[in-house]
Amino acid sequence: MDRRKFLKLAGLSVTLAGGVPGFLNREVKARAYTPPPGALTARRWGMAIDVKKCWEEPNCNECIKACHHLHNVPDIPDKKREVKWIWKDEFEHVFPDKPNEFNNIIFTHKPFLLLCNHCEHPPCVRVCPTQATFKREDGIVMMDYHRCIGCRFCMAACPFGARSFNWVDPRPYIKDPNPKFPTRMKGVVEKCLFCYERLEKGKMPACVEACKKKALIFGDLEDEHSEIVQVLKSRFSIRRKSELGTGPSVFYLL
Amino acid sequence: MFEKALVGSRKYWLWLAFLALLIFIGFLAFLAQLQYGLGITGMNRDVSWGFYVAQFTFLVGVAASGVMVVLPYYLHNHKVFGPVTVFGEFLAIAAVIMCLLFIIVDIGQTHRLFNVLLHPTPHSMLFYDMIVLNGYLALNVICGWAALHGEYKGTKYPKWVVPFIYLSIPWAFSIHTVTAFLYAGLPGRHFWLTAIMAPRFLASAFCSGPALLLIALLIAQKVSRFRVEPKAIDTLSKIITYALLTNIFFFGCELFTAFYSNIPGHKASLIYLFKGLEGHQEWVIFMWTAWLLMLGAALMLVIPPLRKNINTLVLACVMLFIGAWIDKGIGLLMGGFTPTPFETITPYRPTVPELLISLGIWAAGFFIMTVLFKIAVSVKEARAA
Numbered sequence: 149m150d151r152r153k154f155l156k157l158a159g160l161s162v163t164l165a166g167g168v169p170g171f172l173n174r175e176v177k178a179r180a181y182t183p184p185p186g187a188l189t190a191r192r193w194g195m196a197i198d199v200k201k202c203w204e205e206p207n208c209n210e211c212i213k214a215c216h217h218l219h220n221v222p223d224i225p226d227k228k229r230e231v232k233w234i235w236k237d238e239f240e241h242v243f244p245d246k247p248n249e250f251n252n253i254i255f256t257h258k259p260f261l262l263l264c265n266h267c268e269h270p271p272c273v274r275v276c277p278t279q280a281t282f283k284r285e286d287g288i289v290m291m292d293y294h295r296c297i298g299c300r301f302c303m304a305a306c307p308f309g310a311r312s313f314n315w316v317d318p319r320p321y322i323k324d325p326n327p328k329f330p331t332r333m334k335g336v337v338e339k340c341l342f343c344y345e346r347l348e349k350g351k352m353p354a355c356v357e358a359c360k361k362k363a364l365i366f367g368d369l370e371d372e373h374s375e376i377v378q379v380l381k382s383r384f385s386i387r388r389k390s391e392l393g394t395g396p397s398v399f400y401l402l
Numbered sequence: 403m404f405e406k407a408l409v410g411s412r413k414y415w416l417w418l419a420f421l422a423l424l425i426f427i428g429f430l431a432f433l434a435q436l437q438y439g440l441g442i443t444g445m446n447r448d449v450s451w452g453f454y455v456a457q458f459t460f461l462v463g464v465a466a467s468g469v470m471v472v473l474p475y476y477l478h479n480h481k482v483f484g485p486v487t488v489f490g491e492f493l494a495i496a497a498v499i500m501c502l503l504f505i506i507v508d509i510g511q512t513h514r515l516f517n518v519l520l521h522p523t524p525h526s527m528l529f530y531d532m533i534v535l536n537g538y539l540a541l542n543v544i545c546g547w548a549a550l551h552g553e554y555k556g557t558k559y560p561k562w563v564v565p566f567i568y569l570s571i572p573w574a575f576s577i578h579t580v581t582a583f584l585y586a587g588l589p590g591r592h593f594w595l596t597a598i599m600a601p602r603f604l605a606s607a608f609c610s611g612p613a614l615l616l617i618a619l620l621i622a623q624k625v626s627r628f629r630v631e632p633k634a635i636d637t638l639s640k641i642i643t644y645a646l647l648t649n650i651f652f653f654g655c656e657l658f659t660a661f662y663s664n665i666p667g668h669k670a671s672l673i674y675l676f677k678g679l680e681g682h683q684e685w686v687i688f689m690w691t692a693w694l695l696m697l698g699a700a701l702m703l704v705i706p707p708l709r710k711n712i713n714t715l716v717l718a719c720v721m722l723f724i725g726a727w728i729d730k731g732i733g734l735l736m737g738g739f740t741p742t743p744f745e746t747i748t749p750y751r752p753t754v755p756e757l758l759i760s761l762g763i764w765a766a767g768f769f770i771m772t773v774l775f776k777i778a779v780s781v782k783e784a785r786a787a
Contacts, residue, residue, distance in 0.1 A: 228446035228748060237744060244745035247666075271589055277528035278517040297517050298440070298510020301528060303450040307590025309743040313450060313510065315441035334439035335510025392589040 186350040190368035192287035193342055194397035196376050196385065197261050201363035206259065212236070214358035220331045222321030231312040233340040234263040234355055245389050260400065264289060264310040264340040265388060268395030272302035272311065287397060288342045298335040307389050311339045369397060403554050406780035407773045413625070414776065421769040428762010431755040432507055440510055443756040448748035449739040451508070453756050456731040457763070458504040461497045462581045463603060463730065465538065467611020468494035469574035470641050476567050482634040486619060488778050491546030493615050496771035498539040503763045527583045534577045541570040554781045578603045585738060593671035593737040602652045603730070608645035610726035612638055613719035618775065620716065627786065628779045639715055643703040646722055650700055671737035674747065682747045685736050688728050695725035
């Protein structure tokens with residue numbers, strides 16, 4: 149065996165011994181995460197919005213204010229460029245798949261709350277080329293703002309218009325920054341994250357806590373005994389565009 | 403072989419200088435975009451992709467169309483295409499580079515581009531698009547350069563390149579199929595959610611790409627002693643005709659499904675594009691221009707005397723190229739994003755910096771194409787002499 153052959157063989161052996169099994173055994177799943185003691189946990193977080201309770205205070209925007217302040221959501225005056233995590237719109241825009249001229253009259257000027265649906269089969273997660281948006285084991289559709297390349301494929305894929313892109317630097321538009329939550333930079337996509345950072349500390353999402361009428365019910369959709377499951381079992385509810393099969397986790401109690 | 407690109411007429415250098423100027427202006431506009439953010443464009447919350455992605459989509463088609471001269475020559479031994487295959491491959495190189503540039507300028511965090519490699523994600527169609535586009539670029543560089551180098555040395559293309567040529571043929575179809583799948587698999591975007599999206603993409607690509615190639619070949623013929631056989635032009639014009647007719651037929655299928663089924667979601671985008679919706683008529687004039695140009699070109703191409711006359715043939719090619727560019731470029735994007743998920747309409751207009759950046763990238767593509775065509779033409783001239 150000459151020197152050249154020996155080196156070739158040695159190189160191949162090292163690759164097979166170390167490289168290949170290492171590659172095959174590579175951890176593909178995100179490392180298991182243990183929530184800190186006292187954290188609120190669930191198998192699938194969901195929200196039920198009691199629309200009638202919400203209408204009792206038609207001009208109340210406490211949930212939106214609380215969320216947007218806490219999460220440093222910029223207040224951009226240009227509607228076409230705005231960033232929003234939770235907002236209000238009318239029936240015909242929220243449920244365009246259920247057009248009915250009479251419903252449109254019944255629901256005139258009756259606001260419906262909109263936020264990310266944290267879908268069971270999120271199309272945004274499916275299309276993201278970098279896994280910057282991903283679904284956690286508890287059903288929350290998360291964002292990694294440091295990984296997002298800003299391709300906006302997720303915005304094209306989301307049938308709910310739940311995602312906002314930072315067309316410009318958002319920081320000048322944050323009036324009263326909250327130092328406890330990161331701000332975003334230009335060129336990344338953002339949306340509601342079901343207050344994962346509050347759940348970790350044993351607190352309910354900011355919008356749920358801020359609602360004076362207790363119209364927002366947040367809980368585990370896979371826990372038989374949770375309040376949300378009890379309510380959904382006893383009252384009629386609808387979801388946005390459920391025919392698309394994304395499995396929204398936000399329910400509207402009517 | 404590259405030395406052939408470094409000697410040329412005054413006109414050649416002036417043309418390159420002009421393109422370089424456009425590239426420079428586009429680059430300055432891109433620097434401004436990097437500084438300010440994508441807010442410098444007309445894109446918005448509801449129309450979140452615009453002119454850049456439209457150009458990307460159209461140019462993937464132009465790139466794929468190189469196969470329309472490669473396939474008849476290498477698979478069917480259609481000899482008259484022998485001298486022009488290299489031009490098809492060089493056109494593909496220029497087009498793919500433009501595609502990649504349009505993606506680079508479209509993303510919000512440019513320097514994170516390589517996250518796509520760092521975190522490969524096989525459930526995202528963009529992952530496959532990255533693979534097929536870069537693969538196609540490599541294949542065309544290998545095949546085009548090797549074949550031309552053979553000619554330069556006065557031999558046939560080397561044997562080792564044959565498997566790459568065969569691979570490049572299905573690969574060309576794959577790039578446009580995957581690009582169609584970026585759109586065709588999204589729930590809630592009715593205009594894009596159609597099974598014939600990929601076939602439509604291929605049909606429009608195989609008429610517009612060869613049309614551009616045909617015009618480029620005729621220009622090359624005009625400025626050099628290089629000659630294309632009339633039979634090659636004839637075959638190419640027939641390919642363009644069939645592809646254009648297929649494209650029109652596919653669009654007719656879309657119209658039938660949308661309007662006979664009478665499903666509002668399927669009709670809304672088409673009505674917005676061709677008639678206007680809720681007082682918004684932003685693209686009506688463009689869409690009618692596009693389709694009248696394509697229908698007019700089809701009519702000219704199916705009449706043999708008009709197709710065989712070089713002047714009317716060129717006119718038809720220009721018409722269908724512009725038509726396909728409007729339809730698949732901007733029409734496809736606007737129809738997909740309108741109406742919005744809230745059934746509202748948010749208008750989009752590209753801004754001046756956005757158009758300058760796009761123009762710069764087109765100029766870069768034409769720069770590459772000019773240099774590559776110059777090399778190919780010079781090699782062929784030297785052989786003929």
